[in-house]
Amino acid sequence: MPTSKRPKILIIGTGAVGGFYGGKLARAGYHVSTLCRSDYEIVKSKGIKVKSSWGDFHYRPVEVIKDITEYKGCPDYVIVTLKALPEIDIPALIRPVISSSTAIVLIQNGIEIETAIQENFPNNDLISGLAFICVSRIKPGQIHHQDYGRLALGLYPKGESDSVKFLAEILNTSGVTCTISKDIIRERWKKLLWNASFNTISVLTRADTKMILENENTAELVFKIMQEIQTVAAASGHKIDVSILHKHINDTRKMKPYRTSMLLDCETGKEMEIEVILGNAILIARKHSIEVTNITCLYGLLTLINNRINQASA
Amino acid sequence: MPTSKRPKILIIGTGAVGGFYGGKLARAGYHVSTLCRSDYEIVKSKGIKVKSSWGDFHYRPVEVIKDITEYKGCPDYVIVTLKALPEIDIPALIRPVISSSTAIVLIQNGIEIETAIQENFPNNDLISGLAFICVSRIKPGQIHHQDYGRLALGLYPKGESDSVKFLAEILNTSGVTCTISKDIIRERWKKLLWNASFNTISVLTRADTKMILENENTAELVFKIMQEIQTVAAASGHKIDVSILHKHINDTRKMKPYRTSMLLDCETGKEMEIEVILGNAILIARKHSIEVTNITCLYGLLTLINNRINQASA
Numbered sequence: 001m002p003t004s005k006r007p008k009i010l011i012i013g014t015g016a017v018g019g020f021y022g023g024k025l026a027r028a029g030y031h032v033s034t035l036c037r038s039d040y041e042i043v044k045s046k047g048i049k050v051k052s053s054w055g056d057f058h059y060r061p062v063e064v065i066k067d068i069t070e071y072k073g074c075p076d077y078v079i080v081t082l083k084a085l086p087e088i089d090i091p092a093l094i095r096p097v098i099s100s101s102t103a104i105v106l107i108q109n110g111i112e113i114e115t116a117i118q119e120n121f122p123n124n125d126l127i128s129g130l131a132f133i134c135v136s137r138i139k140p141g142q143i144h145h146q147d148y149g150r151l152a153l154g155l156y157p158k159g160e161s162d163s164v165k166f167l168a169e170i171l172n173t174s175g176v177t178c179t180i181s182k183d184i185i186r187e188r189w190k191k192l193l194w195n196a197s198f199n200t201i202s203v204l205t206r207a208d209t210k211m212i213l214e215n216e217n218t219a220e221l222v223f224k225i226m227q228e229i230q231t232v233a234a235a236s237g238h239k240i241d242v243s244i245l246h247k248h249i250n251d252t253r254k255m256k257p258y259r260t261s262m263l264l265d266c267e268t269g270k271e272m273e274i275e276v277i278l279g280n281a282i283l284i285a286r287k288h289s290i291e292v293t294n295i296t297c298l299y300g301l302l303t304l305i306n307n308r309i310n311q312a313s314a
Numbered sequence: 315m316p317t318s319k320r321p322k323i324l325i326i327g328t329g330a331v332g333g334f335y336g337g338k339l340a341r342a343g344y345h346v347s348t349l350c351r352s353d354y355e356i357v358k359s360k361g362i363k364v365k366s367s368w369g370d371f372h373y374r375p376v377e378v379i380k381d382i383t384e385y386k387g388c389p390d391y392v393i394v395t396l397k398a399l400p401e402i403d404i405p406a407l408i409r410p411v412i413s414s415s416t417a418i419v420l421i422q423n424g425i426e427i428e429t430a431i432q433e434n435f436p437n438n439d440l441i442s443g444l445a446f447i448c449v450s451r452i453k454p455g456q457i458h459h460q461d462y463g464r465l466a467l468g469l470y471p472k473g474e475s476d477s478v479k480f481l482a483e484i485l486n487t488s489g490v491t492c493t494i495s496k497d498i499i500r501e502r503w504k505k506l507l508w509n510a511s512f513n514t515i516s517v518l519t520r521a522d523t524k525m526i527l528e529n530e531n532t533a534e535l536v537f538k539i540m541q542e543i544q545t546v547a548a549a550s551g552h553k554i555d556v557s558i559l560h561k562h563i564n565d566t567r568k569m570k571p572y573r574t575s576m577l578l579d580c581e582t583g584k585e586m587e588i589e590v591i592l593g594n595a596i597l598i599a600r601k602h603s604i605e606v607t608n609i610t611c612l613y614g615l616l617t618l619i620n621n622r623i624n625q626a627s628a
Contacts, residue, residue, distance in 0.1 A: 204518045205618045215621060217614035224611075293607040297538075300531035304519045307529060 006031050007076035007166070011061070012068075012094060014039055016135040016261075017107055018081030019048050019143045021151070021176060026059040028174035033063035033071065040066045042141040051138070052145035054175065068096045077167060079105040083265075084113050084276040091120035098124060103163035107131050107151070109195055110276020111188050112284075114156045125163040126156040128184045130191050136264060147256070150177045154184025189233040190240060194248050195277050197225040199262035200298045203272065203305065210257035213249070221294065222249060228292040232281050235288040269309055274302045320345050321390035321480070325375070326382075326408060328353055330449040330575075331421055332395030333362050333457045335465070335490060340373040342488035347377035347385065354380045356455040365452075366459035368489065382410045391481060393419040397579075398427050398590040405434035412438060417477035421445050421465070423509055424590020425502050426598075428470045439477040440470040442498045444505050450578060461570070464491045468498025503547035504554060508562050509591050511539040513576035514612045517586065517619065524571035527563070535608065536563060542606040546595050549602040583623055588616045 011022040011034045018034070026032040036043045047060035065071055078094050094104065103125040104117055114128055134146040153168055155161045159182055171178035181187045201212050201221060212218045226245040233240050252258075265272045278299040285292040325336040325348045332348070340346040350357045361374035379385055392408050408418065417439040418431055428442055448460040467482055469475045473496055485492035495501045515526050515535060526532045540559040547554050566572075579586045592613040599606040 201615065201618075204615050205622075207618055207622065211618060211622065215614075215618040218618045221611060221614040294611050297535060297608050297611045300529075300535040301515065301518050304515075304521055304525060304529040304532045308519075308521065308525065 007170070008073060009033070009077045009079060010035065010071060010075035010097060012078060012080045012090075013082035014043060014048065015081065015083070016137045016143050016145075017131050017133065018079065019137065020050060020052070020133070020135050020145050020149075021079070021081070021107070021131070021171070022061065023048055023050050023057060023059045023143075024174045024176050025170065026061060027057055028170070030170060030174065032059075032061050033065065033075070034061040035065050035068060035071075037066065039140040040064065046141055048141050048143065050143045050145060053147055054145065054149065068093060071097050074099040075102055077103050077105055077163075079107060081107045083271070084108040084110050084273050085271055086275050089116075091116055095120070100124070103127055103161075103167070105129055105153070105167065108276070109191070109273055110280065111185075111192055112280040113276055118156065125161050127153055127161075127164055127167065128156040128188065129153045130184070130187055132191075134258060136261065150179065152179050152181050152184065152187050154181040154187065157185060158183055183238075186233075186238045186240070189229065189236075189238045190244055192233075192277065192281065193226045193229050193240070193245060194252070195262075196229050196281065196295060197222040198252065199260045199277060200225070200295075200302060202260040202263040203266045204298065204301055206263065206267075208257040208259045208263075209252050209255060213253055219249075225294050225298070228285075228290075228295050229281060231290055232285045232288070232292060235290055236284050266305060266309070269312055271309055271313075272302060272306050274299065274306050278302065321484070322387060323347070323391045323393060324349065324385060324389035324411060326392060326394045326404075327396035328357060328362065329395065329397070330451045330457050330459075331445050331447065332393070333451065334364060334366070334447070334449050334459050334463075335393070335395070335421070335445070335485070336375065337362055337364050337371060337373045337457075338488045338490050339484065340375060341371055342484070344484060344488065346373075346375050347379065347389070348375040349379050349382060349385075351380065353454040354378065360455055362455050362457065364457045364459060367461055368459065368463065382407060385411050388413040389416055391417050391419055391477075393421060395421045397585070398422040398424050398587050399585055400589050403430075405430055409434070414438070417441055417475075417481070419443055419467070419481065422590070423505070423587055424594065425499075425506055426594040427590055432470065439475050441467055441475075441478055441481065442470040442502065443467045444498070444501055446505075448572060450575065461572075464493065466493050466495050466498065466501050468495040468501065471499060472497055497552075500547075500552045500554070503543065503550075503552045504558055506547075506591065506595065507540045507543050507554070507559060508566070509576075510543050510595065510609060511536040512566065513574045513591060514539070514609075514616060516574040516577040517580045518612065518615055520577065520581075522571040522573045522577075523566050523569060527567055533563075539608050539612070542599075542604075542609050543595060545604055546599045546602070546606065549604055550598050580619060580623070583627055585623055585627075586616060586620050588613065588620050592616070 009032045011018045014034045014036045022032045044064040049058050105127040107129040130152045132150045133148045138144050168178045323346045325332045328348045328350045336346045358378040363372050419441040421443040444466045446464045447462045452458050482492040
């Protein structure tokens with residue numbers, strides 16, 4: 001639990017999400033450092049530029065490091081905003097900076113992303129977070145925040161803690177709407193309804209959200225996918241009312257046409273987050289003998305695309 | 315029924331399939347004319363060049379016409395090799411040249427493609443045909459025949475006729491292996507097993523047959539799609555043994571990696587044959603209350619891609 005009013009924050013992964021929220025905190029005066037890999041040189045020398053619908057800004061992290069062992073001292077918060085990919089061993093990556101008082105924060109998509117962290121750091125506060133934001137990395141050190149931006153944080157697996165409350169408070173102070181959920185896993189399943197349907201369909205059809213909803217067949221498919229996720233969520237103890245499914249779809253209808261982050265990943269030859277979006281839900285379904293034909297079909301198609309992306313970039 | 319040893323043959327649609335088989339017949343000395351639309355000028359002035367694994371050749375049809383009413387006399391065979399698309403009204407297109415003795419031949423993919431012809435020309439011999447061939451149109455007037463080439467012909471809906479036997483005979487004489495099936499609709503369902511799975515998956519993943527079968531998830535999906543088609547076929551009276559499904563997959567494993575014709579259509583912005591490959595099977599499934607979740611999922615995705623192709627080319 002952080003003890004300082006100016007906690008030391010280390011952002012792991014300075015893509016769109018980490019770059020944006022780290023920037024909001026840094027601009028508000030908080031002590032934000034960042035671990036960069038591909039963008040290290042440019043961020044070290046020039047900082048990060050953010051084009052944002054909330055107002056453009058630029059910032060320089062206190063420390064910009066390429067290797068975790070370069071970090072000076074102990075962070076109060078380690079905020080992981082890396083994509084949730086199976087080959088990234090987050091516990092190994094962050095271990096060198098984790099002390100008993102470090103709160104570990106995961107702002108990532110998908111489900112079952114917390115397990116490995118909890119097993120490796122059972123005594124640390126583990127905060128699970130969801131970003132509701134349209135943001136993308138335009139090029140190294142440059143981020144474009146198009147719309148939305150709310151964060152939901154909660155102690156994993158349930159409840160709350162001083163570390164959650166304090167982080168939410170400084171984020172709100174920094175201009176980021178941040179809500180606390182005492183049942184963050186349920187929130188995760190609710191967000192999965194959207195990602196499992198719109199992200200996947202958008203990749204396979206190369207279409208934006210408007211096109212998907214205007215075609216009767218894909219609009220129907222969106223709903224069927226959401227129903228499968230809803231069923232799996234219920235089996236794992238997280239009941240979600242059908243009204244949430246309809247709300248997701250109606251809210252999406254009102255959005256500007258949106259090309260999902262998974263579609264952008266696919267188009268730019270970056271590995272997609274298939275396992276945490278679909279694979280883990282399919283495993284849970286199997287454990288409960290639930291048939292999830294649609295998401296298994298989509299999963300099959302997307303793993304082939306992902307394999308080819310990985311082969312091309314190998 | 316043709317009465318001449320040198321029957322008049324009119325090919326409708328001079329794409330890859332029509333151009334190839336028409337060419338084989340023409341080179342063997344048969345009286346072959348062709349209705350061309352987009353390739354009219356080049357075919358009229360230069361004929362058709364065929365690069366073929368059986369030996370390259372060039373030919374000039376007896377008549378090259380742009381409008382069906384230009385055709386002189388009555389054809390003994392009208393061979394339709396157009397893509398099977400909902401907006402093409404084949405009965406209206408061919409009506410001006412159909413006499414009581416004309417045999418109408420459909421060499422097209424999919425199922426339920428014969429219904430409109432039979433309703434409009436109930437007294438003509440209707441021959442349903444399937445081409446097992448890897449062939450593509452490289453550019454106007456130029457065709458590339460990569461592999462295979464067998465034709466299966468049969469009287470619709472069942473049985474045989476002199477017109478079928480005679481056409482098979484002249485094709486065999488021309489160097490095309492042509493078999494006669496007394497149950498051609500069953501053959502159509504068997505071919506659909508392949509098209510409904512490999513064509514569709516190839517479009518959605520942009521992958522060739524080898525990639526599809528090397529990925530365990532898509533290989534499994536191929537089999538599940540084939541099982542759905544098998545169930546619908548059985549409900550409509552055409553039992554297909556599961557060994558045929560395995561044979562399709564094993565034969566495809568042995569093939570050179572193949573990019574399906576539907577994938578080529580998609581990549582070149584041409585409308586795909588979604589309705590006759592999936593849509594009609596789904597309608598039959600619905601009539602028999604059979605659940606076909608996988609093909610309905612694929613159908614949804616592909617109709618969205620097709621809509622966008624059609625909008626782009628409108």
